[in-house]
Amino acid sequence: MAVAERKYLTVDPSISIACRLSSRPLKNATAIRARSLSPRSPARSRARLLDLLVYTADQTSPSSNQQEPSTTMSIIADTLRDATAALVGDNVGTQILAAAAATVVIAAAARRVFPSSTADLKLPPSPPAWPLVGHLPLLASTKEPDKLIQKLAHEYGPVFSLKLGNVDVIVISNQELAQETLVKRGKIYAGRWVGKVLAIGTENGQDLVMAPYGERWSHMRKIAHRILTPLKITQLDARLDTESLRFVRHLVASAGEPVEVKRHLMLYTVNIMLAKCLGITYDSPDDPALRSLCNDMLKIFELGGVGGLEDYYDSQVLNWVVMRHKRKEIDAVIARVHQGMVLGRILELKARLDDELAHGEDPAANRDLCYAEELFLSMEKDELTVNDIKQLLIDFLFAGMDTGAATLLWLHTYLINHPEHQTRLQAEVDTIVRTHGRLPSLDDFEDLPYTRAVIKEVARLSPVTPLGVPRQTTDTDTLAGYHIPAKAQVIYNFVGIHDSVYDRDFRPDRWIESNNLVLMDGIFTFGAGRRMCPGVHLAAREMVLLVARVVACVQLGNAKGEGVNIDMTPAFGLTVLPKESVLVKSTVRSAQVRELVEKADAALAGRAASGQATAK
Numbered sequence: 001m002a003v004a005e006r007k008y009l010t011v012d013p014s015i016s017i018a019c020r021l022s023s024r025p026l027k028n029a030t031a032i033r034a035r036s037l038s039p040r041s042p043a044r045s046r047a048r049l050l051d052l053l054v055y056t057a058d059q060t061s062p063s064s065n066q067q068e069p070s071t072t073m074s075i076i077a078d079t080l081r082d083a084t085a086a087l088v089g090d091n092v093g094t095q096i097l098a099a100a101a102a103t104v105v106i107a108a109a110a111r112r113v114f115p116s117s118t119a120d121l122k123l124p125p126s127p128p129a130w131p132l133v134g135h136l137p138l139l140a141s142t143k144e145p146d147k148l149i150q151k152l153a154h155e156y157g158p159v160f161s162l163k164l165g166n167v168d169v170i171v172i173s174n175q176e177l178a179q180e181t182l183v184k185r186g187k188i189y190a191g192r193w194v195g196k197v198l199a200i201g202t203e204n205g206q207d208l209v210m211a212p213y214g215e216r217w218s219h220m221r222k223i224a225h226r227i228l229t230p231l232k233i234t235q236l237d238a239r240l241d242t243e244s245l246r247f248v249r250h251l252v253a254s255a256g257e258p259v260e261v262k263r264h265l266m267l268y269t270v271n272i273m274l275a276k277c278l279g280i281t282y283d284s285p286d287d288p289a290l291r292s293l294c295n296d297m298l299k300i301f302e303l304g305g306v307g308g309l310e311d312y313y314d315s316q317v318l319n320w321v322v323m324r325h326k327r328k329e330i331d332a333v334i335a336r337v338h339q340g341m342v343l344g345r346i347l348e349l350k351a352r353l354d355d356e357l358a359h360g361e362d363p364a365a366n367r368d369l370c371y372a373e374e375l376f377l378s379m380e381k382d383e384l385t386v387n388d389i390k391q392l393l394i395d396f397l398f399a400g401m402d403t404g405a406a407t408l409l410w411l412h413t414y415l416i417n418h419p420e421h422q423t424r425l426q427a428e429v430d431t432i433v434r435t436h437g438r439l440p441s442l443d444d445f446e447d448l449p450y451t452r453a454v455i456k457e458v459a460r461l462s463p464v465t466p467l468g469v470p471r472q473t474t475d476t477d478t479l480a481g482y483h484i485p486a487k488a489q490v491i492y493n494f495v496g497i498h499d500s501v502y503d504r505d506f507r508p509d510r511w512i513e514s515n516n517l518v519l520m521d522g523i524f525t526f527g528a529g530r531r532m533c534p535g536v537h538l539a540a541r542e543m544v545l546l547v548a549r550v551v552a553c554v555q556l557g558n559a560k561g562e563g564v565n566i567d568m569t570p571a572f573g574l575t576v577l578p579k580e581s582v583l584v585k586s587t588v589r590s591a592q593v594r595e596l597v598e599k600a601d602a603a604l605a606g607r608a609a610s611g612q613a614t615a616k
C-alpha cells in the first residue's frame with residue numbers, strides 16, 4: 001500500500017499533520033515535524049507525537065519506499081529529539097509517554113532497518129494493516145475468527161500473513177503447504193505458540209500440549225505415546241463399553257422425549273478420560289463437580305484460548321494491566337482443577353499405592369490401574385515428578401473431553417439431517433446384532449466400515465478445532481517463495497486445507513472407495529507431523545462404539561419437529577459446535593434391542609457386583 005493512502009487520522013482525527021507528512025518526500029519530514037510539536041500545548045503535542053510515531057514506523061516499514069538504513073535511523077533520532085524537546089517542561093506522565101513511545105519506535109525501526117539475512121524475501125501477502133497494531137482490529141472485529149480466516153484465505157491465497165501487534169502470524173490453507181510444513185519440514189514448524197493465560201495454566205509449558213519443541217516435549221510425548229498406542233488403549237474397552245451403554249440406556253429410557261444430547265455426550269467422554277486418568281466417574285451430567293469442571297475449561301478458553309492483547313506486545317506494563325484481572329480467575333481455576341481435583345486425587349492414589357507396596361501387595365493384581373497409578377509405578381524409570389504426572393493428566397483431560405463430545409454432537413446433527421445415512425448405518429450394525437445376538441462392541445471395529453467412514457466424513461467437514469492448536473516456527477524458513485520468520489505463530493486452517501482437496505458434499509463413501517478408513521489419514525482434523533494428536537486412536541474407538549450402539553438401538557430425530565433440519569451453522573468457541581442447541585428425539589427400533597440393552601446392563605451390574613468392574 002502506498003504511504004499516502006494510510007489512514008493516520010485514526011490516531012487522532014484533529015491532527016492532520018502526519019497525513020500531510022506522509023504524502024511528502026521523506027526529506028521534508030523533519031521541518032514539518034518540528035512545527036507540529038509545541039511545548040505550549042502538551043495535549044496537542046502528545047497527539048502529534050503519536051502521529052509522528054505512526055509516520056516514522058511506516059517510513060521504516062518494508063512496504064514503504066526503501067530508505068537507506070542510515071537515513072531512516074536519523075529520521076527516527078530526529079523525531080525523538082524533537083519530541084523530547086517539545087515536551088520539556090510538560091508533566092511526568094507525558095515524559096513517560098515519550099519514553100515508552102521511543103522504545104516502541106526504536107524496537108520497530110531496528111527490526112525493519114537491520115533485517116535478518118533471509119528477510120529480503122517478502123512475508124506472505126496480507127490484508128492492509130493499521131500502523132503499530134497491525135491486524136489486531138481486524139481480529140477484534142469478529143467473534144468468529146475461523147470464518148474471517150476462511151474469507152482471508154479466499155482473498156490472499158493458501159499462505160498469507162497477519163501482523164498482530166509484534167507477532168507475525170502465518171496462515172496455511174492448502175494441503176500441499178500443510179504437508180510440506182507439518183511433515184517434510186516438521187522440525188521448523190513443531191513449536192507451540194502459547195499465550196500468557198495458557199502459559200500460567202501449564203507452568204510455562206511444563207505439560208505436553210504447550211511445551212516448546214525440545215527435550216522436555218520429547219520426553220512427555222514418548223510417555224503419552226506409550227500409554228495411547230492402539231494396542232494399549234484396548235485396555236479402555238471395558239470403560240467404553242460401560243459408558244456407551246449408559247448413553248444408549250438414557251436414549252432408550254427417554255424415547256419420545258427431547259434430550260439435550262450434548263450434555264450426555266460430554267458425560268460420555270469425561271467419564272472415559274477421568275476413569276482412565278484418575279479412577280473417577282460421574283453418574284449424571286448434572287453432577288455439580290462435572291459442571292464445575294466443564295465451566296472451568298470454558299473459563300480458561302474465554303480468558304486466553306485465542307490469545308489476548310497481552311500476547312501480542314512485549315510490554316510489562318500492558319501485561320500487568322491486562323493480566324491483573326485475568327490472573328485472579330486463572331488462579332481460581334488452578335486451585336480448583338489443577339491443585340484441588342487432579343493433584344488432590346493423584347496424591348490420594350499415590351498414598352494408596354505406597355501403602356500397598358509397603359505391605360508387599362501387587363496393586364495391579366486387585367484392579368485395573370489408572371494412568372496416574374501406572375505412571376507412579378514407573379516414575380523412577382521414566383524420570384517423572386509428581387508435577388509431571390499432574391500436567392500430563394490435565395492435558396489428557398482437557399484435550400480429550402470436549403473435542404470428542406463436540407465431534408459426536410456434529411455426528412448426531414448430520415444423521416438427523418440426513419436420515420438416509422442412518423438407514424445405511426443400521427443395516428451395517430443389524431448384521432452384527434443378528435449374527436451375535438448382542439449389541440455391537442469394539443470387537444466389531446473392523447466390521448464397521450460405513451460407521452468409520454461416516455465418522456471420518458464428519459471430522460473432515462466439521463473439524464471441532466477448525467484452526468487447530470497454533471504452532472510456532474522454531475527457525476526461519478522460505479515457503480512458496482515467501483519469508484517465514486522464526487517464532488511466528490502458525491495457524492492451520494483445516495477447513496481451507498480440506499477444501500483444497502475434497503468437495504463439500506457429505507459423502508462417507510469416498511473413504512470406502514479410496515480404501516482409507518484410518519481416521520487421521522488424508523484429513524488434518526487431528527493435526528499432522530510431530531505434534532499430531534496422540535489421542536486419535538482412542539477418539540476413533542470411543543466414537544465408533546457410541547455411534548454403532550446408538551444406531552443399533554434407536555432412530556434419531558429432531559425433537560423440534562419431524563423432518564425439520566437442525567441449523568448446521570457453526571458457532572466458534574472452545575470447540576466449534578452447531579449454533580442451534582441439538583435436541584434429539586429417539587424412537588426405540590425394536591423390542592429386541594430394548595431387551596439387549598437390558599441384558600447388557602444386567603451383565604455390567606453383575607460384573608460390578610463381583611468386583612470386576614474396571615478402572616473405577
Ligand code: HEM
Nearest residue numbers: 209396399400403404469525526527528531532533535539
Ligand atoms: C475428536 C477428538 C480429538 C480431536 C479433534 C483432537 C484434535 C487435536 C489437534 C488438532 C491437536 C493439535 C495437533 C497438531 O498440532 O498438529 C491435538 C493435540 C493433542 N491432543 Fe487431541 N484431539 C482429540 C482427542 C484427544 C484425546 C482423546 C486425547 C488424549 C487422550 C488428546 C490429546 C492430545 C494431546 C496430548 C495433544 C498435544 C500433542 C503435542 O503437542 O505433542 N486428544 N489434538
